[in-house]
Amino acid sequence: MRLIPAGDFLMGSIQGRGQELPQHRVRIPEPFTLGTYPVAFEEYERFADATGRKKPPDQKWGRGRRPVINVSWEDAWAYCAWLSEQTGQHYRLPTEAEWEYAARAGTDTEYWWGDSEESAGDHAWYSENSSGKTQPVGQKSPNPWGLHDMAGNVWEWVQDCWHDRYEGAPDDGSVREPENPADCRARVVRGGSWNYDPANLRSAARNWYVPVNRLFALGFRLARSL
Numbered sequence: 001m002r003l004i005p006a007g008d009f010l011m012g013s014i015q016g017r018g019q020e021l022p023q024h025r026v027r028i029p030e031p032f033t034l035g036t037y038p039v040a041f042e043e044y045e046r047f048a049d050a051t052g053r054k055k056p057p058d059q060k061w062g063r064g065r066r067p068v069i070n071v072s073w074e075d076a077w078a079y080c081a082w083l084s085e086q087t088g089q090h091y092r093l094p095t096e097a098e099w100e101y102a103a104r105a106g107t108d109t110e111y112w113w114g115d116s117e118e119s120a121g122d123h124a125w126y127s128e129n130s131s132g133k134t135q136p137v138g139q140k141s142p143n144p145w146g147l148h149d150m151a152g153n154v155w156e157w158v159q160d161c162w163h164d165r166y167e168g169a170p171d172d173g174s175v176r177e178p179e180n181p182a183d184c185r186a187r188v189v190r191g192g193s194w195n196y197d198p199a200n201l202r203s204a205a206r207n208w209y210v211p212v213n214r215l216f217a218l219g220f221r222l223a224r225s226l
Contacts, residue, residue, distance in 0.1 A: 001033035013204035037137035094223035117198035124152030130194035154219035162208035
């Protein structure tokens, strides 16, 4: 886990799609920690073994230190709850604002390495260099806050319910959630993945999936409240 400091940033992008608008300032009031890497198969399998949960398929790409895939939002939350119980610490999914704040790592460019996609291969696994599959975590250069694979490899579930624009979004980094979580039909994913183009590696890029979806490009990363 990496310590993410309190601070503020401009969330969204005026260069991107309508779903990244309006760009707005968000304050992260308290530090928190975020996983250095996405959760890997070997970590998720300890949870599956301990709870009797079915292990997700790996598409015959390999397990070990590859990011776990074919996990739903609900699977990710169950893992967080189990790990919290085992450790006595509050593990959870990051909020969407926390995720983008950590991905930007103090930058205001389209990617944390700048505004050009030309050097994307130094930092991310995506459609042009992934060989059509996920790759073991931690092989690409991290962002300035030491986080690996924040762009590419797998889309990462975050806590928030999907909205197609930012009107009404909280400005304090908290989760955007209906009063009854069961009313949320889609959850946000961030970061792009091994089978997407460089535009989806941008820090502001966002997408969504139904919470029960288990797909070969979907994984997650842990956050922990301090």
